[in-house]
Amino acid sequence: MNRKTLTLTLLMALTPGMAMSASVFKWTDENGVTHFGDRQPTGANSETVNVRSGTSSSAAASRPSPQQQLGELQEQQEEEAQREKETAVEAARRKQREANCETARTNLDVIKDNARIRIKEDGEMRYLTPEEIIEQRKKLEKIAAENCEPEAPQ
Secondary structure: OHHHHHHHHHHHHHHHHHHHHOOEEEEEOOOOOEEEEOOOOOOOOEEEEOOOOOOEHHHHHHOOOHHHHHHHHHHHHHHHHHHHHHHHHHHHHHHHHHHHHHHHHHHHHHHHHOOOOEEEEOOEEEEOOHHHHHHHHHHHHHHHHHHHOOOOOO
């Protein structure tokens, strides 16, 4: 009785392994009907099907080759470098706006605090007229408005 049980157990343990190691072929006949079999057909192109994963050998062919993967990786790296470059340009633009804002505010404070403004023009010093001061104040207020407010998204 023990011998029969041992033989039966061994046979049951080996059967799935033998079934899994067998090759399964897939092909389509001239009528467009798909067939599966354990023998490769003669006169027809066939694919080997992996029974465990359910994928055929042609599925491996649809995976990109290492050269294609390398090309895709290089494209991704170039896109990332372009995004970083754009970010650097945006940071430089933001810093320039902050500097323009600070300069405009400082100059506005000077114009507001002083009744007489002296400038150097053609190598000679002269005072601005009240009209010129008003004009300069308008220009500086415009520069401050453009550079001190948060930048609108593009």
